Amino acid sequence: MQRCWRYVLLFLFISLFFYHSGACQPGCPQIYYDLTIKEGDWQTFYVNITIARPPHNRVVFVMPSWSPGGYMLGEYSKYVRHVQAKDADGKQLTTLQVNPSAWEVSLPTAKTMCFSYELKVSPRGFMGRSLTETYARINGPSTYMYLKGAKEKPVTVTFHLPTGWKIAIGLEEFKLPNSYWAPNYDIFVDAPALLGKFKQFQFDVAGVPHIVTITGETDFDQQKFVETVKRIVTYETQQLFNDIPYSKYVFMFNIYPGERGGGGLEHLNSTTIGLAGEKLKVDPTSGANVTAHEFFHLWNVKRIRPKVLGPFDYTKDVRTTALWFCEGVTCYYADLTCLRTGIWSVEKFWQNQAKQIAQHQEAYDRLQTSVEMASWKIWETGYGSAGVSFYTKGQILALLLDLQIREVTDNRRSLDDVIRFLNCWFAKYDEGYEERDLLRAVNSITNSDFSQFFDRYVSGTVEIPYADFLQHAGLKLHLESKKVPDIGRLVIMGPKNRVFNVEKGSPVDEVGIKRGDYLLSIDGQTVSSREDIARVVNSKEEGQSVAIEILRGDNKLNFVVPVRLKDKVNCRIDQVARPTEKQQRIYQGLIAGTTD
Ligand SMILES: [Zn+2]
Numbered sequence: 207m208q209r210c211w212r213y214v215l216l217f218l219f220i221s222l223f224f225y226h227s228g229a230c231q232p233g234c235p236q237i238y239y240d241l242t243i244k245e246g247d248w249q250t251f252y253v254n255i256t257i258a259r260p261p262h263n264r265v266v267f268v269m270p271s272w273s274p275g276g277y278m279l280g281e282y283s284k285y286v287r288h289v290q291a292k293d294a295d296g297k298q299l300t301t302l303q304v305n306p307s308a309w310e311v312s313l314p315t316a317k318t319m320c321f322s323y324e325l326k327v328s329p330r331g332f333m334g335r336s337l338t339e340t341y342a343r344i345n346g347p348s349t350y351m352y353l354k355g356a357k358e359k360p361v362t363v364t365f366h367l368p369t370g371w372k373i374a375i376g377l378e379e380f381k382l383p384n385s386y387w388a389p390n391y392d393i394f395v396d397a398p399a400l401l402g403k404f405k406q407f408q409f410d411v412a413g414v415p416h417i418v419t420i421t422g423e424t425d426f427d428q429q430k431f432v433e434t435v436k437r438i439v440t441y442e443t444q445q446l447f448n449d450i451p452y453s454k455y456v457f458m459f460n461i462y463p464g465e466r467g468g469g470g471l472e473h474l475n476s477t478t479i480g481l482a483g484e485k486l487k488v489d490p491t492s493g494a495n496v497t498a499h500e501f502f503h504l505w506n507v508k509r510i511r512p513k514v515l516g517p518f519d520y521t522k523d524v525r526t527t528a529l530w531f532c533e534g535v536t537c538y539y540a541d542l543t544c545l546r547t548g549i550w551s552v553e554k555f556w557q558n559q560a561k562q563i564a565q566h567q568e569a570y571d572r573l574q575t576s577v578e579m580a581s582w583k584i585w586e587t588g589y590g591s592a593g594v595s596f597y598t599k600g601q602i603l604a605l606l607l608d609l610q611i612r613e614v615t616d617n618r619r620s621l622d623d624v625i626r627f628l629n630c631w632f633a634k635y636d637e638g639y640e641e642r643d644l645l646r647a648v649n650s651i652t653n654s655d656f657s658q659f660f661d662r663y664v665s666g667t668v669e670i671p672y673a674d675f676l677q678h679a680g681l682k683l684h685l686e687s688k689k690v691p692d693i694g695r696l697v698i699m700g701p702k703n704r705v706f707n708v709e710k711g712s713p714v715d716e717v718g719i720k721r722g723d724y725l726l727s728i729d730g731q732t733v734s735s736r737e738d739i740a741r742v743v744n745s746k747e748e749g750q751s752v753a754i755e756i757l758r759g760d761n762k763l764n765f766v767v768p769v770r771l772k773d774k775v776n777c778r779i780d781q782v783a784r785p786t787e788k789q790q791r792i793y794q795g796l797i798a799g800t801t802d
Contacts, residue, residue: 241366260353271520283306285325349395357392362385378454412450426483437548445799491549506536534601569593577596610675679793703734
């Protein structure tokens with residue numbers, strides 16, 4: 207009861223703030239979150255949502271079913287415990303769970319109400335929550351329920367933490383201790399929080415602060431690591447976009463022991479990235495590509511976004527055919543950023559483009575599944591499937607579009623102009639684009655018609671004539687394939703080798719290994735990467751088998767997986783011996799990020 211009155215007083219203050227800031231009209235609900243971590247209780251988060259002026263005499267609180275950026279449904283509500291609601295006098299309000307993710311509260315007379323629940327930690331990487339004696343990580347959508355019908359209203363959040371804990375979050379500070387605010391629920395939950403004791407660095411670019419937090423392993427050259435992050439930020443904001451659309455940006459790095467990283471997840475004003483400690487020890491720039499990728503996303507997918515990707519529907523899958531642009535173009539610009547900042551050599555850049563082509567040529571369904579269809583079906587196929595990948599083919603299409611745009615405009619325009627155009631005409635108006643707007647943008651920039659390119663390679667499944675595009679920059683392609691031993695693709699992630707995807711119809715699928723299993727060993731050897739698995743399999747011949755040990759729940763299972771032969775594609779991109787003057791201009795323009 208005492209607690210709820212405290213919030214009523216806080217509301218007077220908060221209401222005045224929003225009223226004067228123009229964010230809210232008198233009479234609209236005020237939404238105030240508290241997240242508490244209790245010293246010594248490292249299993250539970252306590253969440254309280256206080257609503258002033260609830261809109262109806264019945265209100266519904268909903269736990270999202272997915273997190274933007276990770277296109278898969280999660281059972282976030284299964285970690286919820288002890289749901290209850292009270293009015294300002296501390297009187298219990300009737301609360302009914304109306305479906306697995308929603309709770310309805312009856313409010314006969316309440317002017318202010320407090321809705322609270324406990325949340326257990328959940329081990330789902332970026333989509334979950336972790337809590338240790340040292341720090342906690344919070345992913346917004348899997349932590350905070352929303353008031354149905356009020357997602358567009360401003361919210362504040364206050365963290366109540368063990369003594370000495372700090373906060374890193376990409377939201378603006380509110381005028382109360384440990385408090386932040388967001389203009390709506392989407393922006394609020396798009397800001398993961400790192401709470402606790404961690405290393406923190408800061409640098410400014412064009413007067414805007416960038417915060418770099420590091421948790422986990424720290425035995426590497428952190429100064430050089432942070433300098434690398436700054437080079438990436440400087441290139442993308444000052445040269446590529448000439449735009450800093452945020453007042454603060456937070457990089458949250460978690461460094462794992464060993465050779466395995468954990469990928470990254472993009473957010474509006476922050477990112478969470480997992481890197482491999484052993485690799486950083488050898489090369490402090492080894493996390494540059496994923497950092498450049500997640501940072502580029504603050505434009506492409508967050509602000510330059512398909513219409514369905516914001517405002518979000520958190521209750522069901524939200525589909526778009528444009529993920530090839532959101533992810534593939536982002537992969538291409540991550541590589542270009544590494545190249546144009548000198549973090550990567552020119553050779554490494556072309557090797558990586560060649561690698562994408564080789565991978566795409568190995569996709570078993572490349573002549574049946576378009577990159578648009580692969581985008582649409584991600585909710586079923588999951589990441590890392592052996593079929594067409596919108597990351598891989600999307601990146602190839604970005605390179606080919608860049609070359610074709612430079613060719614038809616005599617190197618006066620490039621793909622850089624297209625993304626800047628989209629930034630000006632969609633992101634700056636906070637408008638999502640329709641899928642067909644991408645073709646329109648390319649056509650406007652080039653004054654040409656690219657519909658054949660989109661029909662064939664984006665919507666269609668025509669075999670890509672790589673050489674026709676590469677020759678614009680005086681480049682040639684060498685493609686060859688040979689038979690190699692194979693058991694099918696087994697995608698593993700995280701320090702415990704969680705099986706993230708299993709290639710359909712392949713030997714690993716046929717013996718019964720499933721997504722969600724944990725890979726313990728292959729032929730008695732512990733492995734930690736795709737390369738490790740390949741090493742074991744490559745030592746076999748057709749007709750032999752490998753023994754795979756799996757942990758499923760509490761059970762150890764042993765599988766004998768037969769080895770088959772599969773085509774392995776190798777690809778190399780070289781410069782022609784005597785490029786023409788135009789080919790040289792296009793090549794140099796692409797490398798340097800310039801046009802004529
Ligand atoms: Zn991405």
